[in-house]
Amino acid sequence: MSADDSTPAAAAGSRAGTPGPRPEPLRFFGTTWLNHDRGYTPRRIAVAVGSLATAAASCLVLRLAYQGLQIAAIGGFVTVLMVAMFAICSAMAFRHTWDGFTGRHDPERQASLRGLLAVGFVGSLLAYFLRSLTEAPGEKLHREEYEEAREQYEKRTTRRSGNPRNRRRAQGRLDQASPERRSHSRPT
Numbered sequence: 001m002s003a004d005d006s007t008p009a010a011a012a013g014s015r016a017g018t019p020g021p022r023p024e025p026l027r028f029f030g031t032t033w034l035n036h037d038r039g040y041t042p043r044r045i046a047v048a049v050g051s052l053a054t055a056a057a058s059c060l061v062l063r064l065a066y067q068g069l070q071i072a073a074i075g076g077f078v079t080v081l082m083v084a085m086f087a088i089c090s091a092m093a094f095r096h097t098w099d100g101f102t103g104r105h106d107p108e109r110q111a112s113l114r115g116l117l118a119v120g121f122v123g124s125l126l127a128y129f130l131r132s133l134t135e136a137p138g139e140k141l142h143r144e145e146y147e148e149a150r151e152q153y154e155k156r157t158t159r160r161s162g163n164p165r166n167r168r169r170a171q172g173r174l175d176q177a178s179p180e181r182r183s184h185s186r187p188t
Contacts, residue, residue, distance in 0.1 A: 103141065
């Protein structure tokens with residue numbers, strides 16, 4: 001969440017004219033996930049169709065690679081090993097991607113799994129497809145974080161109410177009343 005108030009809130013996609021935290025943009029959706037506006041539904045449909053089509057094309061490429069292994073006649077063990085590797089990596093990539101829609105990943109773990117996720121790209125594409133059937137992938141996590149940031153911002157701004165000049169006067173009276181308090185409250 002961005003708490004920078006230097007850019008207009010409406011331009012960043014948050015509630016029109018309100019300062020405070022801004023929603024974090026999602027890939028392919030920007031900030032349309034917040035109010036489900038500006039083509040949110042067509043984008044979700046496009047993401048679902050695109051990820052499914054890409055997964056299907058990827059499976060076709062893997063099928064051609066499998067046929068290449070059969071033509072090369074390198075042996076049944078290597079062929080089974082390759083199929084098992086893609087299946088296991090795809091299942092792990094699916095689970096990792098699915099978990100990423102509801103919680104943040106540890107950056108170090110994410111970096112260490114980069115190769116596995118690259119091999120299991122079909123699983124990631126299928127997770128993206130299934131999540132886009134119900135919401136923008138990652139929308140739930142971003143909405144929770146945004147709402148929490150808005151609540152914290154509202155609490156901070158309501159605590160700041162009142163005249164700060166009165167607080168300084170009250171602090172001055174406290175300092176005059178207690179000499180030892182004065183020595184602790186002011187830096188030397």
